[in-house]
Amino acid sequence: MPAQQQGPGPGTVSDVGEFGLIDRVTEAGGTSDRVLIGPGDDAAHVRTADGTFVVSTDLLVEGRHFRRDWSTALEIGRKAAAANLSDVNAMGGVATALTVGLGVPADTPSAWVVELAKGFEQEAAVVGAHVVGGDMTASDVVVVAVTVMGDAPRPVRRSGALPGDVVAVAGRLGWSAAGLATLGRGFRSPKAVVDAHRVPTPPYWAGRAAADAGATAMIDVSDGLLADLGHVARASGVVVDLRTSALTIDAPLLTVGEALGLDPLSLVLTGGEDYALAATFSAPTVLPDGWTVVGEVRDVPEGARPAVLVDGATWEGEPGWRHWR
Amino acid sequence: MPAQQQGPGPGTVSDVGEFGLIDRVTEAGGTSDRVLIGPGDDAAHVRTADGTFVVSTDLLVEGRHFRRDWSTALEIGRKAAAANLSDVNAMGGVATALTVGLGVPADTPSAWVVELAKGFEQEAAVVGAHVVGGDMTASDVVVVAVTVMGDAPRPVRRSGALPGDVVAVAGRLGWSAAGLATLGRGFRSPKAVVDAHRVPTPPYWAGRAAADAGATAMIDVSDGLLADLGHVARASGVVVDLRTSALTIDAPLLTVGEALGLDPLSLVLTGGEDYALAATFSAPTVLPDGWTVVGEVRDVPEGARPAVLVDGATWEGEPGWRHWR
Numbered sequence: 001m002p003a004q005q006q007g008p009g010p011g012t013v014s015d016v017g018e019f020g021l022i023d024r025v026t027e028a029g030g031t032s033d034r035v036l037i038g039p040g041d042d043a044a045h046v047r048t049a050d051g052t053f054v055v056s057t058d059l060l061v062e063g064r065h066f067r068r069d070w071s072t073a074l075e076i077g078r079k080a081a082a083a084n085l086s087d088v089n090a091m092g093g094v095a096t097a098l099t100v101g102l103g104v105p106a107d108t109p110s111a112w113v114v115e116l117a118k119g120f121e122q123e124a125a126v127v128g129a130h131v132v133g134g135d136m137t138a139s140d141v142v143v144v145a146v147t148v149m150g151d152a153p154r155p156v157r158r159s160g161a162l163p164g165d166v167v168a169v170a171g172r173l174g175w176s177a178a179g180l181a182t183l184g185r186g187f188r189s190p191k192a193v194v195d196a197h198r199v200p201t202p203p204y205w206a207g208r209a210a211a212d213a214g215a216t217a218m219i220d221v222s223d224g225l226l227a228d229l230g231h232v233a234r235a236s237g238v239v240v241d242l243r244t245s246a247l248t249i250d251a252p253l254l255t256v257g258e259a260l261g262l263d264p265l266s267l268v269l270t271g272g273e274d275y276a277l278a279a280t281f282s283a284p285t286v287l288p289d290g291w292t293v294v295g296e297v298r299d300v301p302e303g304a305r306p307a308v309l310v311d312g313a314t315w316e317g318e319p320g321w322r323h324w325r
Numbered sequence: 326m327p328a329q330q331q332g333p334g335p336g337t338v339s340d341v342g343e344f345g346l347i348d349r350v351t352e353a354g355g356t357s358d359r360v361l362i363g364p365g366d367d368a369a370h371v372r373t374a375d376g377t378f379v380v381s382t383d384l385l386v387e388g389r390h391f392r393r394d395w396s397t398a399l400e401i402g403r404k405a406a407a408a409n410l411s412d413v414n415a416m417g418g419v420a421t422a423l424t425v426g427l428g429v430p431a432d433t434p435s436a437w438v439v440e441l442a443k444g445f446e447q448e449a450a451v452v453g454a455h456v457v458g459g460d461m462t463a464s465d466v467v468v469v470a471v472t473v474m475g476d477a478p479r480p481v482r483r484s485g486a487l488p489g490d491v492v493a494v495a496g497r498l499g500w501s502a503a504g505l506a507t508l509g510r511g512f513r514s515p516k517a518v519v520d521a522h523r524v525p526t527p528p529y530w531a532g533r534a535a536a537d538a539g540a541t542a543m544i545d546v547s548d549g550l551l552a553d554l555g556h557v558a559r560a561s562g563v564v565v566d567l568r569t570s571a572l573t574i575d576a577p578l579l580t581v582g583e584a585l586g587l588d589p590l591s592l593v594l595t596g597g598e599d600y601a602l603a604a605t606f607s608a609p610t611v612l613p614d615g616w617t618v619v620g621e622v623r624d625v626p627e628g629a630r631p632a633v634l635v636d637g638a639t640w641e642g643e644p645g646w647r648h649w650r
Contacts, residue, residue: 011434011435011436012431012432012433012434012435013429013430013431013432013433013434013435013438013461013463014431014432014463015435032455034421034422034453034454034455035422035455035457037457038455038457038458039456039457039458039459043458044422044424044457044458046421046422046457046474047421048373048376048377048378048421048476049376049476049478050375050376050377050476051373051374051375051376051377052373052375052376053373053378053474055422055424055457055458055472055474056424056458057424057425057426057458057459057460057470057472058426058460059426059427059428059460059461059462059468059470060462061428061462061463061464061468064462064463064464065462096359096371096372096373097359097360097369097371097380099369099380099381099382099472100382101382101383101384101426101470101472102384103384103386103468104338105338106337106338106339107337107338107339108337108338109336109337109338110336110337110338110340111336113338128359129359130357130359130360130363131364132360132363132364132369132371132380133363133364133368133369133380133381133382134364134382135382135383135384136338136384137384137385137386137389137390138338138339138386138389139386139389139466139468140465140466141464141465143384143386143428143464143468143470145382145384145426145468145470145472147380147382147424147426147470147472149371149378149380149474151373151374151375153374
């Protein structure tokens with residue numbers, strides 16, 4: 001997670017913010033006869049000479065996305081791979097291949113690099129994918145660039161949610177954030193949440209199943225449930241209303257909440273990096289195993305904007321984590 | 326190009342070196358039913374549910390691969406894209422899609438980022454490819470991670486060169502190195518080589534044509550002709566012998582050589598980043614337009630190793646540029 005930075009004034013990336021700038025630099029993108037889904041979703045969908053694939057990329061920087069004193073190289077590799085495999089999961093696809101670009105200081109033990117690579121291979125193996133290429137260079141801090149490719153016969157976008165749909169989630173929420181808070185206070189337990197922060201366990205089984213069940217929109221929860229459903233709400237032009245009574249608050253979150261004085265519900269709503277999936281389905285529908293209904297999709301009231309509500313009201317506080325704030 | 330670094334001792338990446346470490350971290354890779362060509366070539370070749378694609382990745386770090394005071398954002402974007410599009414070219418393929426991971430300091434003008442993205446789009450457009458995805462994060466120096474994907478119906482590997490083949494090149498050699506030397510001494514001309522260093526013009530027309538003409542091995546010249554043909558020699562288990570009389574030394578290289586006291590032939594043999602192609606073809610063969618025979622492939626003499634020779638002898642000096650030396 002990021003060191004806090006002061007915004008150095010107008011016209012800088014700090015001023016415009018990550019999402020605003022991504023919008024600006026990708027507006028030239030869009031679709032073409034080769035690009036079926038362009039920038040702006042969990043993954044792009046590209047036509048080849050003989051078929052299609054989906055692709056997504058992430059750039060992780062030491063001190064912002066991981067710390068070498070909090071995680072082993074193996075854990076960092078697994079988590080970086082998981083974050084990307086999750087993007088293909090969120091399109092309703094199955095990942096097949098990863099590439100890894102690695103920048104490391106010249107005094108890095110080569111054993112550290114070998115362990116990192118092992119972490120990538122281990123996590124990729126969970127879904128049957130392989131690391132097929134890489135690049136290495138010297139840099140002052142560790143930088144890990146990951147690109148994942150996969151098959152998605154029926155890619156599920158962020159923009160397909162319709163009023164009347166149900167909202168459902170699969171996978172853990174709030175565990176990684178609880179682990180991060182624990183580490184941040186200098187503790188090493190509860191081990192379950194610390195482990196979850198170090199190596200997430202995305203619900204890889206859930207994405208393709210949701211696509212097959214006709215999910216209308218889907219996203220992975222990398223920045224926080226409210227933040228990521230916000231992307232769905234805006235892309236679909238709808239209001240997403242979550243019912244807190246339907247959200248599961250797992251036992252370790254209650255433990256951490258009590259020990260550290262944190263609101264467990266807030267961890268569930270705003271914690272990122274567990275790589276759960278959130279999707280919308282036409283109602284009534286039979287959801288695939290492991291999916292839980294947690295809310296509904298509604299029309300945007302006249303004069304209002306697409307938004308995510310919690311029990312019908314605006315959530316007070318940050319919806320999720322941002323770069324450069 | 327890199328700042329010189331002192332190697333900080335045994336067991337570090339500096340000690341093992343880039344290529345040795347890439348070999349170690351990718352040895353677990355290899356091929357599978359999904360991975361037709363794994364790590365170690367210009368690009369990997371991956372099977373999808375319904376076809377195949379090739380993919381390659383690069384990680385570029387400010388101060389090592391580019392300087393913001395020597396190149397505009399547009400130029401850096403074009404060059405980063407070109408280096409990757411060239412990898413698909415070197416497989417005999419045609420690039421279709423790029424992803425870009427970008428790390429920038431928070432005080433970077435957003436206009437700089439927008440120009441960089443424009444550079445990517447411009448270079449991609451030369452071959453009809455598109456930027457389909459990206460990621461942005463804060464980092465202390467600018468980091469650019471590029472992944473390129475494309476179609477290659479008949480990928481040409483590094484390992485197929487056979488004794489008796491001819492060696493041929495397409496595209497410029499030595500121009501970028503001459504431009505770098507010029508900038509390094511504080512000059513801004515000859516403009517032709519400075520421009521070539523800032524924005525290379527890879528022979529995108531040459532890769533697919535060579536594959537169609539039955540090239541037995543191919544590589545792009547990113548690190549220097551001797552260094553890159555060294556990869557072909559080792560992967561194929563052959564000796565490559567270049568004839569200097571067959572190599573073209575373009576006029577601007579003579580100018581720079583004289584002005585800066587550099588050997589123009591050395592620029593041609595060891596200069597990288599023009600992204601020319603070098604390939605081997607069964608002899609006798611009619612080469613595609615724009616390809617020039619510059620040497621031949623021979624058996625490795627008993628007790629000797631695969632190598633690249635110049636007029637039958639070992640080249641004195643560095644074959645190309647290395648990280649961490």
